[in-house]
Amino acid sequence: MATGAPAARANDRIAIGVLRHLRGAAAFFVYLRTMLAFFVVWAIIAWWTSNSVLLPSPLAVFAAIGQLAADLELFFHAGISFARMVGSLMIGALLAIPLGLAMGLSRTVGEVVDPTIEVLRPISGIAWIPLALFIFGIGNALPLFIMTYAGFFPILLGTIAGVRGVDRRLIDAARTMGIPQRTIVTRVVIPAALPSLMVALRLGVAASWTAVVAAELIGAPSGLGYAVEWYRELLATPQVMAFIAMIGVLGYLCDLGVRALARLFTPWASDARSAP
Amino acid sequence: MGTINGSIKLRLAHVGKRFDAAGRAATVAVDDFTLDVAQGEFLVIVGPSGCGKTTVLNMLAGLDRPSAGSVTLDGREITRPGPARGVMFQDYALFPWQNVRGNVGFGLKHGPAGAGLASDARARRVQDCIDLVGLNGAEDKYPHQLSGGMRQRVALARLMANEPEVLLMDEPLAALDAQTRLILQDELLRIWGQDRAQSSRRTVVFITHAIDEAVFLADRVAVMTTRPGRLKALIDVPLARPRNDATRASAEFQALSQHIWSLIRDEAYRATVT
Amino acid sequence: MSDAALRVMRGLSLPIALLIAWQAAGLAAHSVRMPLPTHVVAAAADLVRSGELPLAILQSLSRVFAGFAVASVIAIPLGLLMGSSRGVERNVDPLVESFRPIAAIAILPLAILWLGTGTAAAVMIVAYAAFFPIVINTVSGAKGVNSTLLRAASTMGLPRLRIIRTVVVPAALPAIGVGLRIGMGVAWTAIVAAELAVGAKAGGGGSGGIGQMMFVFYAYSIELNRIIVCMVAVGLVALALDALLRLALRLLMPWAR
Structure with a gap:
């Protein structure tokens, strides 16, 4: 140049x-x-x-959105679903990240736990709903459990992949400088695994957001999934569509939020913006 | 300056090329570049990296259009790629999903080069080209199963299968190790037909940054300057053909290499620090 | 002992320990409802022998295949078009991106409204769920084609449509394969969710499928052992579907490493 x-x-x-x-x-x-x-x-x-029940006009749906927003019902249910997602994601991350670190760092832990994970993982969170309904009943606990379960696996797998994918030479470089094992984990392995972890977090958010709707549709007395189902039974299609749109908007905003977090925590990662 | 022997095949007249990237200052890749290539001539363009060699080749191929001047083949303007001008790319550009036979026959099967050719004639030509580059026995292998030198041979066979009048080669040997490179230089001259009369040879434009490679292969060497790419010198290579290891050892070869190096040394140095 | 044998032992130790703990806790609880591993195995044998479980799985699978086929037939050509033409991509992408965050199960109420509680609604949900991963991966595959390969084909004089067929499609195939695998996974999840929800909310009825079966076991008899059999079956089918698809893709792409 x-x-x-x-x-x-x-x-x-x-x-x-x-x-x-x-x-x-x-x-x-x-x-x-x-x-x-x-x-x-x-x-x-x-x-x-x-036929306004079968297919209302977009104007009717916009009117429904306006009315639901005005009496705050839209935000009430959205807030509940969002809070459930944040809560379940925190529980999921709290369980998955340490376990993932242990599995990625220690071959023995990995070999002991891995088959159990691989047996459970294909059973989707949604398939747990009947059993969870029996255990937890209808309420807050059911969606929380289903969402935590759904978000757990992507986060765990991403953490393991991140730790195992750390460039061996970075660790060797730190060892040649005489840095103790524990410091290598906190100062080399975790930062190096962070971009992969943030991608995993995005996948976890997507998975648990998909699960929230199903869980609320069946087993919760509140939230966006519940609201959609409630208005369907009333055959109030504009309201159904309004809440469906809200599910999409909030899902998009959550993804945007995690991406912003990723940029904040891993400003050096170039692929924090790219889609999984 | 170099001299033209025979009729003119390719002509670059006052060619310029600038790239206007959105949101960036325009780059002048090639400026006022004039060069004639004779029928059956082996012309090599050398220059430091980033001097616009590839841009010149892309314009000859019809992959890029010049911003100024004209590029012609047999007096006709080059506006788009065509089977009369075959290109050999630096990174082989083999189709990973085609085996050796499929890659070599790709242009014959899907392009105009194979039009009017019966399928057995096509298959025969593909096999001839595979034999020509010494790949018989590897017909059913996929590119990822081949070494770098073998991939390069596939690319060469694919080029020859389409029987283009002009061969355009963009650093085809750059990715190979030194020994393989020497072997493929010899092979290239053999396949090109260096023991034939010039009128029955194909015209070649070959790009490289290796000076000894340029001198070994070329009838004439065009030396380019760094950005904007201009023609700095045209040098005749009067070494006798067929060329071989004895050619490489000759004093004349060494002297020519030294001379060309002295022409681009300053340019090459500048290219490494900016 | 060999290294591999040791690894297998380690891998089995935790599941076996968990099963033993579950069995012991269950026996200690003295509850009729408490599911036990031994009872689960017996229930599984029952459900397979009576043909209920295979029938339910087949019902769900037929819906998944139908919806998956619909999604692929729309998403792959659309994705190829979007990936090879900037103009098409710019204009269609807003729609794809606007609907993508809406989970398939969220449109279940609409599907029931439009198509009833039968197979048609289930197929629609599956198609909707599978559509997005397939289209997005196809677009990125078509856009990611090595540009030198495109140039090589054009220097051989191939027309544009021919280049799409002979270069873009095979080059995008690995990415399309990834999309199909993800799509199949979400399709299977979606069908279970749809059948469950239909069972739970739309008054049951004859919609069938494994999801419905699970819900019936919950709602009418609380047979937890049988519910767990269904859960395991859901997991096994998910694994089998992915293995099948992977095999098919390997046969389709002999050049891939």
């Missing part, structure tokens, strides 16, 4: 910034255009079927 005067470089940088904003705006415009086309097609089909 040819070396230019500092002023010219600064100008370049401003130009780059402007271009990026323009490109962001263009992408946003395309997004709006596509979604507008989607809503128009939907409105036409709704008008054609003219």
Whole structure:
């Protein structure tokens, strides 16, 4: 690259910034255009079927969203589901990360625990619902258990993969400097495994968010899944769609949040933004 | 400056190429580049890394269009890739899902090079090309089962199978170890037909950054400067063909190599520090 | 003792210890309801012999295959198109990204509303669930094709559509395979969830399938041993489906390492 005067470089940088904003705006415009086309097609089909239970118009759904937001019902259920997810994720991470570290660091622990994990993992969290219904009944504990279980495995596997994937030479380099084993774990292994762990956390959030809807649909007296089911029984389709949209929006925001966390904790990782 | 023997096959006239990347200052990769290549000539372009050699080759291939000037084959403007100009890529560019036979026959099967060819004639040509590069016995192997030198042979066989008039080679031997490289240089000249008359040879444009390789292979060597890439010198290589190990040991070979190195030493040094 | 034998012993030690502890605790509890490993095995033998369990699994599987086929037929061509054309991707991606965070089970109420509680709704849920992993992986596979391979094909004079068929599709196949495997996993989870939810909320009925069967065991008789048999069956089928798909992909891609 040819070396230019500092002023010219600064100008370049401003130009780059402007271009990026323009490109962001263009992408946003395309997004709006596509979604507008989607809503128009939907409105036409709704008008054609003219059955507000089967397919309400998008306007009816927007009205329902407005009304549910105004009396805070939307946020009440969203808040409950979100709190359950955060709680279950914390429990899941608290169990999975130490276990994953132990399994990744010690071959013996890995060999002892691994088959048990591999036996349990294919049994989806949702398949536990009937048994959990018997054990916990309907309430907060059931969705918490199902979500924790669903989020546990991605986090565990990501932690193990992260620890096992640490570049051997980094550890050797630390050992040649005479650094004690414990410090190597905290200062080399864990930071090196962190990007993989953050990716695992994203997968865990996605898994437990999928489980929340199923768990609440069947076994909880509150939350977004419950609300969807409640309004379906009332045949209030606009409200059903409003809550479904809220499930999507909140799921998206959660993913955005974990990605922001990943950037905060692992600013050196380049793939923190890429999709799993 | 080098002299042209025979009719002109390829012509680059005042060619320039700039890349306007969004959000970055434009890069001038090639500037006012003029060069004629004769029918049946083996022309080698040398220059330090990043001097725009590959850009020149891509324009000859029709993969890139020049921003200024013109690139012609037999007097006709080159606007897009075509089977008359075969390209051999630096990293082999073999299709991983095709075995040796499938890779060599790819252009014949799917491209215009095989049009009007019966399937048994096609199969025969594929086998001939595999034999030509000495890969018989490996026809059913996949690229990942082959060594670097063997992959390069597959790429060469694939190139020859399409029977292009012009061979464009982008550092085809760069990824090989030193011994394999020498062997493949000899092979390349044999397959090109260095003992034939110039009129019945294919025209070759070959890119490398290795000066001894350039001198060993070339009829003429074009030396390029670093960014923006310009033609610095054109040097005749009057070494007798067929060339062999004795050629490499000759004083003339050494002197030519030294001369070219002296031309690009400063450029090459600058390329390593910027 | 050989290293491999030691590893197997270590691997078996924990599951065996857990089973023994479960059995002991169950015997100590003196409860009729308490499930026991020995009772689970007996229940499994019963359910297999009576044909109930195989029938339920077949019912669920037929729905999964139908929904999975629908998802693949739509998602793979769409993904290839999005991956090879920037314009298509830019315009379609907002829709994909907007619906992706909505879990398949969340649209179950709509599916029931539109298609009833039978097979059609279940197939829709499965197709919706499997669609996103397949389309996203296909797009990334098609976009990730080594550009030199595309250039090599174009220097041989191949037309664009031919390049998609002969270069983009085989090059994207490993990524498509990953998408299919993930898609199959979520499809199986989704069918269990859908059948469970239909059993729980839509008044049961003849929808069938393994999920429904589990719920019936819970709701009408609280037969925990049988519920656990179903859970194990769900896990085994998930493993079998993945193994089957992996085998199929290996046969389809003999060049892959």
